[in-house]
Amino acid sequence: MTTISPQGRTELLRPDGSPVRVLVVDDELSITELLSMALRYEGWQIRSAGDGQGALQAAREFRPDAVVLDMMLPDMDGLAVLGRLRRELPDVPVLFLTAKDAVEDRIAGLTAGGDDYVTKPFSLEEVVARLRGLIRRSGAADRRSDSxxxxxxxxxxxxxxxxxxxxxxxxxxxxxxxxxxxxxxxxxxxxxxxxxxxxxxxxxxxxxxxxxxxxxxxxxxxxxxxxxxxxxxxxxxxxxxxxxxx
Amino acid sequence: MTTISPQGRTELLRPDGSPVRVLVVDDELSITELLSMALRYEGWQIRSAGDGQGALQAAREFRPDAVVLDMMLPDMDGLAVLGRLRRELPDVPVLFLTAKDAVEDRIAGLTAGGDDYVTKPFSLEEVVARLRGLIRRSGAADRRSDSxxxxxxxxxxxxxxxxxxxxxxxxxxxxxxxxxxxxxxxxxxxxxxxxxxxxxxxxxxxxxxxxxxxxxxxxxxxxxxxxxxxxxxxxxxxxxxxxxxx
DNA sequence: TCGGAGTCTGTGATTTCCCTGAGAAACGCA
DNA sequence: TGCGTTTCTCAGGGAAATCACAGACTCCGA
Missing domain, CATH: 1.10.10.10 (Winged helix-like DNA-binding domain superfamily/Winged helix DNA-binding domain)
Incomplete structure (x- = not known):
């Protein structure tokens, strides 16, 4: 469902009218802080985690509609986290964060399922835009909301x-x-x-x-x-x- | 039935309007992940299995409309899996995944029954296209959906x-x-x-x-x-x- | 009216991105 | 095997985009 907020911004909401939930996973605190602030500003509910274990636990409890996942985590390989995340949340789209040069090696292919990625350093507008696209296409939010x-x-x-x-x-x-x-x-x-x-x-x-x-x-x-x-x-x-x- | 998604893509649906179901069988987790993501993006429902036993069990429970089957599985010969799969799902088309050099020996002939194959490494566009063709021709989805x-x-x-x-x-x-x-x-x-x-x-x-x-x-x-x-x-x-x- | 802070914009250097020709390597087929 | 086709790398040229700098302009208060 799409509503117009008092500020005139268009908000994505889930079919039941509750706010969209996004899980942010990155080991750099400054990045999770930055993203959390920007995404809360979108009217979304944010949970963050600093490592793979925390991400999986948060996924189970928080049941997000989308995940922002840094591919470089201290405790687990990004792909391993992704795999276990997928088992927990089969249909949830993932936005990967990756260093500029790491793209070819590991991300290529992963984004094909409708997922997407952004290279560091990113602009917040870009992250927000891509997340909105993912959420809109995943069907968590009303599909009629257009772009x-x-x-x-x-x-x-x-x-x-x-x-x-x-x-x-x-x-x-x-x-x-x-x-x-x-x-x-x-x-x-x-x-x-x-x-x-x-x-x-x-x-x-x-x-x-x-x-x-x-x-x-x-x-x-x-x-x-x-x-x-x-x-x-x-x-x-x-x-x-x-x-x-x- | 054919509907147009928000992205303007054509979706295959079963006659009753429910999404097409595809079973993916491969022992490499990265491959099943990749395929699952890409095929979910097509709007299909996906189940995956990592070996022959799992494939047969999933076939019984999940009743897929099509199967993607790697011919190299750890526990069983691909042909054996295929045979028992056929007993379970007589009319379901199969898309074989095979190494490039193994083609002539064993796959040729198998595809005669309306099945098809793709050699590794494949491109996702190709797998999706061939699966769509198989499903469309098998009659699981509405035949009017054109190509x-x-x-x-x-x-x-x-x-x-x-x-x-x-x-x-x-x-x-x-x-x-x-x-x-x-x-x-x-x-x-x-x-x-x-x-x-x-x-x-x-x-x-x-x-x-x-x-x-x-x-x-x-x-x-x-x-x-x-x-x-x-x-x-x-x-x-x-x-x-x-x-x-x- | 004057002056200063804030804003606007012309110019041009630099960087980035894109296009394409040439040719090497791989492939497919007879 | 040999030949034509297809795929891909490499590199050069050129166009577009980005950005720094500096001077012009505007607004507003003293």
């Missing part, structure tokens, strides 16, 4: 990556797309540059904070050009997006 | 392997065909190179990721040459196929 974000006459399709305003198709680069997705998932809400940097760029991004200004500028040229503006600056606070006629 | 994928003026027949665009027949190599099939089974959806590699190439493929770029290039020459392009690149995201006039 299109709409704000005013602006639409963004998370599957096809298509963006259009008032019927005109707009081409965005990968970064522009992620930024706009983040804005549109939080319409009418002021997002600070720090928040945007945290969510849209990788968590270890070390560059200048004004990339956000730069990309807002790019987006405006493509989305607001010659139209009633939808992207607004709140000086000293951040940016927000809202329907043009409000 | 032709259509996107715009492009058609691909999964049975005859015929491909044509705007009436012009197009010859594709095996790899090109599988890649195009995967794209066409996910129209208007961005597929990452990693996803494509996972599904279209063998699970143990260790090569360069740019084979995907290469084969996309081949497909374009054959399918898009001199026409309105249907295969599109989303830089930094992946590829997608969609009707030319959209």
């Amino acid at each position: 299109v974000l709409v704000v005013g006459d602006l639409t963004l399709d998370e599957d096809s990556h298509e963006v259009s305003r008032a019927g005109d198709s707009i081409h965005l680069t990968a970064t522009e797309f992620e930024l706009l997705r983040f804005l549109m998932r939080n319409p009418r809400r002021v997002l600070s540059k720090a928040q945007i940097l945290d969510r849209v760029w990788s968590y270890d991004f070390g560059g200048q904070a004004n990339v956000v200004e730069l990309y807002i500028s790019y987006l405006r040229r493509k989305i607001d050009a010659g139209r009633e503006p939808m992207i607004h600056t709140r000086r000293g606070a951040g940016y927000l997006i809202k329907p043009a006629v409000s | 032709v994928l259509v996107v715009g003026d492009l058609t691909l027949d999964e049975d005859s392997h015929e491909v044509s665009r705007a009436g012009d027949s197009i010859h594709l190599t095996a790899t090109e065909f599988e890649l195009l099939r995967f794209l066409m089974r996910n129209p208007r959806r961005v597929l990452s190179k990693a996803q494509i590699l996972d599904r279209v190439w063998s699970y143990d493929f260790g090569g360069q990721a740019n084979v995907v770029e290469l084969y996309i290039s081949y497909l374009r020459r054959k399918i898009d040459a001199g026409r309105e392009p249907m295969i599109h690149t989303r830089r930094g995201a992946g590829y997608l196929i969609k009707p030319a006039v959209s």
Whole structure:
């Protein structure tokens, strides 16, 4: 079932109306903290574990709808954890976290079952987007909930990556797309540059904070050009997006 | 009965509307995991077994509509398992998994009864396609569900392997065909190179990721040459196929 | 009106990503 | 075995995307 939260965000809910449950497994505390916060912000219920044993126990007790699983755990091989997790939770989709270079060796193939993976360092927007995709497709949440974000006459399709305003198709680069997705998932809400940097760029991004200004500028040229503006600056606070006629 | 899932994929269902049931028999846990995940993603119900005894027991209890059977099992000869399986499930089609060199000796002939086989290492697209064919032909699923994928003026027949665009027949190599099939089974959806590699190439493929770029290039020459392009690149995201006039 | 903090954007360097030609290796078939 | 086909690697070229920098602009309070 899909409802609109007070903030205007679309929430995934289970068929019985209760929040989606996600288990996060990583041995780095900073990562589980980071993910837990971001995912709670989605309105999901989060449990975390730091090793394979804890993951299996949590899986039994918590019965999550999806699992975020680091492939590098201290006590058990990631594949072994996955195998035993599968026995416990046969139909639950898994989002793997993996180092950039480890992909070919071990992940290839695993993602075929509808699972997915993200390489470290990741951006939170990406993790959230992929998790939403997995949960939506797994059927834990209502299948009718689709993958299109709409704000005013602006639409963004998370599957096809298509963006259009008032019927005109707009081409965005990968970064522009992620930024706009983040804005549109939080319409009418002021997002600070720090928040945007945290969510849209990788968590270890070390560059200048004004990339956000730069990309807002790019987006405006493509989305607001010659139209009633939808992207607004709140000086000293951040940016927000809202329907043009409000 | 054929229904369209949210992703736009066609699902096979039994006449009573319940999901198709498939039994996977292999002694390598990684293989049963891989297959179980991929086949569940097709919307099928999966049971797995690691040896001949387990397979026979599962066959009795689970009453599958199709069986994936590795010919190399620890406790029993593959042929023996097959024989006893046949006594239990006379009309159920079997997809054999076999090493590349063992083919001629023993499998040829077995497949005469409407069964089929795939050599290890296989690609998931191939296993799924062959299983779909077996199930469809066995009558467990509704026969009306057809085997032709259509996107715009492009058609691909999964049975005859015929491909044509705007009436012009197009010859594709095996790899090109599988890649195009995967794209066409996910129209208007961005597929990452990693996803494509996972599904279209063998699970143990260790090569360069740019084979995907290469084969996309081949497909374009054959399918898009001199026409309105249907295969599109989303830089930094992946590829997608969609009707030319959209 | 002036000044400063905050924001916007043009320019260009650098990096990343993608495409494709050439050829080697593996395969299939006669 | 030999030949044509298919698969895949490698490497170069080129296009696009990303980002730093700096100067211009805007807003707002003194």
